[in-house]
Structure formats: structure tokens, C-alpha cells
Amino acid sequence: MNIPCILIPALIGLICGILGYLLGRMKCNTDDSLAMTLQADLDACQINTKNLQARISALETEMAARATITAAAQSFAVPTAAHLTFDPDLATDILGQKIKENDLKIVEGIGPKIEALFNNAGINTWYELSEASIEKLQVILDEGGENYAIHNPSTWAKQALFAYEGKWQELKDWQENLRAGKE
Incomplete structure (x- = not known):
């Protein structure tokens, strides 16, 4: 039996296996960094959403206060039909x-x-x-x-x-x- 005919394919297989393993590991590391980046973006969006919701609540409160003030002012400023007589x-x-x-x-x-x-x-x-x-x-x-x-x-x-x-x-x-x- 010819030993180089058996040894060469075995060595090539072993080298390909090691290269495949190393490339797969490198790919996994890249996926982990992508997942970490996406998680960081998601966290930033959630913080921004909370800030916007707080701002909306503050603006709604301010609008309600202004509406109350406006309604009170109008009740004093606007004459009603009883104040004006028709001639x-x-x-x-x-x-x-x-x-x-x-x-x-x-x-x-x-x-x-x-x-x-x-x-x-x-x-x-x-x-x-x-x-x-x-x-x-x-x-x-x-x-x-x-x-x-x-x-x-x-x-x-x-x-x-x-x-x-x-x-x-x-x-x-x-x-x-x-x-x-x-x-």
C-alpha cells in the first residue's frame, strides 16, 4: 500500500477542518459584536422613547393648564346673549x-x-x-x-x-x- 496516497488526503482533510473551525469561530465573534451593537441601539431607542413619553406628558399637562386658563379668561371676557339686547x-x-x-x-x-x-x-x-x-x-x-x-x-x-x-x-x-x- 502506498502511504503518501493515504497521508496526503488525511493531512488536507485535517488542515481544511482546522481552517473551517477557525473561520467559524471568527464568524461567531463577528455575530456577537453585531448582536452587541444591535442591543446597544435598542437600549438607546428605549431610553429615547421614555424621554419622549415624559415630554409628551409634560406638554399635555401644560396644554390642559393653558386650556383651563383660557376657558376661565373667556368666561370673563366674552359677553353672553343676556348682556346684549336686540333692538x-x-x-x-x-x-x-x-x-x-x-x-x-x-x-x-x-x-x-x-x-x-x-x-x-x-x-x-x-x-x-x-x-x-x-x-x-x-x-x-x-x-x-x-x-x-x-x-x-x-x-x-x-x-x-x-x-x-x-x-x-x-x-x-x-x-x-x-x-x-x-x-
Whole structure:
């Protein structure tokens, strides 16, 4: 039997086995460092999340405090309907038509159907209309359908405020410059 024919493959196998073992060990060490890096990133993200949650809580507390202060200030600053009296004779003299209190139709651009939409949405007075945002009014109109969605309520709150405050001449002057309730 020829010994070199047996010995050479055995030595090559042994060398390949040792190289495979060493390469595998090196690969495992690399995976451990990657896992350690990922764990460090995860820990940093968790700390950042806790910090952000604490900041959100602080901001929510601050917003609640400001809302309370704002509500308290508004309760003192905003006049209610009881403070302003409606003078139908003055309104009739200036506008040249008989006016009923809280008739939303005196607002240029609002007719009976739009008034009914607003009444159904909880806007029944000039004051409530004057406090409504343009976005809220547009949502009400959009929900009414295509025929109402085309209207532009951008001046309605200001017109309603004039009516609420009894500023009939200012309302009349401003309405003369409007076209279908638009500037």
C-alpha cells in the first residue's frame, strides 16, 4: 500500500477542518459584536422613547393648564346673549327690512335651507355663528350635499358678529361690498 496516497488526503482533510473551525469561530465573534451593537441601539431607542413619553406628558399637562386658563379668561371676557339686547326697530330702520332676533338669513349668503342646516348642526344664534370657524361651517355645508358645498362661508361669522353686537350700520356697509356673501 502506498502511504503518501493515504497521508496526503488525511493531512488536507485535517488542515481544511482546522481552517473551517477557525473561520467559524471568527464568524461567531463577528455575530456577537453585531448582536452587541444591535442591543446597544435598542437600549438607546428605549431610553429615547421614555424621554419622549415624559415630554409628551409634560406638554399635555401644560396644554390642559393653558386650556383651563383660557376657558376661565373667556368666561370673563366674552359677553353672553343676556348682556346684549336686540333692538328690532333700530335694525329695521338701518337695514330697511323687518329683522327677527337670531335670524341667520340676514347674513349675506345664507338662505332658509342653509339656516336649517346650521340649526340642525346646533348653530341657532348670531353669537353661535360668529364663534364657528370657517372650517366647521364648510363641513356642515359639505355634509348638506353638493348644492351647499359650493357656498363660501368666509364672511358669515363676521357678519353674524355685527348682528349679535347690534352694529347694523357696519353690517349694512359691509354687505354692500359683498357678492353672495363673498368679499
